[in-house]
Amino acid sequence: MKWFFALNEEAPHYAAYSDMIKVAVHTAWRCTRLEPYFLYDGSPCALTAWLAAHGVTVVPRRWRLMDEFRRVAVETQNTAFISFAGGAFLRTEVPAYCREQGWADEQVLYTDCDIMFTGDPESLWPDLRGAFFGAAPEIDAQDLEAINSGVMLMRLPALWPMEAAFDDFIRRNMAECTHLLDQFAYRTFFRHGWKSLSNALNWKPYWGENPDARIVHFHGPKPFLRTAIATGQAVAVQQELARGAFAHYCRLWDEALAAAG
Numbered sequence: 001m002k003w004f005f006a007l008n009e010e011a012p013h014y015a016a017y018s019d020m021i022k023v024a025v026h027t028a029w030r031c032t033r034l035e036p037y038f039l040y041d042g043s044p045c046a047l048t049a050w051l052a053a054h055g056v057t058v059v060p061r062r063w064r065l066m067d068e069f070r071r072v073a074v075e076t077q078n079t080a081f082i083s084f085a086g087g088a089f090l091r092t093e094v095p096a097y098c099r100e101q102g103w104a105d106e107q108v109l110y111t112d113c114d115i116m117f118t119g120d121p122e123s124l125w126p127d128l129r130g131a132f133f134g135a136a137p138e139i140d141a142q143d144l145e146a147i148n149s150g151v152m153l154m155r156l157p158a159l160w161p162m163e164a165a166f167d168d169f170i171r172r173n174m175a176e177c178t179h180l181l182d183q184f185a186y187r188t189f190f191r192h193g194w195k196s197l198s199n200a201l202n203w204k205p206y207w208g209e210n211p212d213a214r215i216v217h218f219h220g221p222k223p224f225l226r227t228a229i230a231t232g233q234a235v236a237v238q239q240e241l242a243r244g245a246f247a248h249y250c251r252l253w254d255e256a257l258a259a260a261g
Contacts, residue, residue, distance in 0.1 A: 001122070002098070002108045003034035006061075006090035009042025010083050016224035018047040020114045023253055025054055026260035027117040031214075034109065039090045039097070041066075059097060063089040065170055069178065078178040087113075089182050091149065092166070095159040105156055111215065112150040114222055116253055119214040124198045128155040131195040132162065135186075136202035138219070139241075144196050149183045150217050151202040165189075209245040216249050223250045 005024060007017055021038070028034050038051050039061040048058045063069075066086050073079050081088075091110045098108060107128060109121075126134055133155055138148035169189045170177055176184055203213035206220070220241035221229055228234040229242045 001034055001125075002037060002103075002105060003028065003032075004037045004039060004091070004094045004108060004110045005113055006039035006087050006093075006110075007042075007113055008040070008084065008086035008090070009045070011087050012083055013222075013224065016222065017113050019224070019257055020218070020222065021047065022050065022260040023116050023256045024111070024113060025051065025056055027256050029055070031117040032120050033122070039093060041086045041090065061090060061093050061097065062086065063093060064096075065089070065167060065174075068171060068174060072174040073178040076175050076178060078175070081178060081181060085178075085181060091152065091182060092170075092185075094154060095156055096163060098156055099160055103156075108154050108156060110152045110154055112217065114218040115151065116216050116218075116249075116256055117214065118203075118216050118252070119200075119212070121201055121214040124201055124214060125153060126195055126197065128153060128158075128195055131155060132158045132190050132193045133186075134195045134197040136197040136199050139204070139206075141199050141204075141207055145187075147183075147187060147194060148202055148217070148219065149186050150219060151197065151215055152186075153197060153201075204241075204244075205246040205249040206241045206244040209248055216252075218249070218253075221246060223253045226250060 011017060025036060028036060036056045038056050038058050040058055041062045051058055063086055069085050070082055073082050094110055098105060128134055134153035135147035136151060137143050138146050166189055170185050200213045201215050203210050203216050204219050221238040225234055225238055229239055
C-alpha cells in the first residue's frame, strides 16, 4: 500500500519535524511493507536528500487553494496558521496526485509527520466499501464522531468524484478553515461518510501504553517539546496531554531517531 505524508518548508519547528519524519520513515521500513511518498511544498534541502537516499519518493506539491487561504486569513486576521496550513492541507492533494499518476489503487494511507510505526497495520485495515475514508477518534478514544485526520485510510474511487465539491466547500468555509484547518473540512463535508479505524492505528500516548498499537501519533505534545513541558513553558493543551505513556513512547522515539541516522 502507498503511504503519504506531507510538510511545507515554512512550517514552524521545521528541523524538529524533519526528525519526526525520519522516525516515521525508519519505523515504516522496519515494521511495514508500505511504499512511502512525501508531498512537499518547498525547495530541495537536507531532508529531501535524506528521504530520497532512504527510498522515499519526494513529490513537489502545493495545496491548490493555498493562495485563497492566505488571502482570507489576512482579511479575517486569523493568520496564526498560515505558516503550516500549506502542509496540513496537502493531504487533500493525495487523491488528485494518485489520479494524475493513473494509479488504480483502491486505498492509500495518509499520516501526519508526528507518528511512528510500532507494528504492521495491514491486518487491521477495515473494509471501506460504502465510505470515503477511515479515521479514528481524536482526544476521547470513545468519540467516533470527533475524528482525527492525522491518520486516514483513503478510498480513492470514492474520493475522486468529490474533489470539486470538496474544494468548493473549503472555499465557501475558508474563514472557518483558517482557524480549524483541514479537520473541520473533513469532519463537516464528509459527515457520516467515514468508517472507524481501530484506535491501534492512531494511538495517542496520553491514552497509555498499548502493546497492540501499530501507529503511535504524538498528537498534541511532541518529543521535541519535552523541555518546554517539563519547565511549564508549553501551551496548556500540551501540558495537559503530556501524560499516560508519553515518556514511554518518547523513549522509543529517541531510539528510532538514533537508528535512523
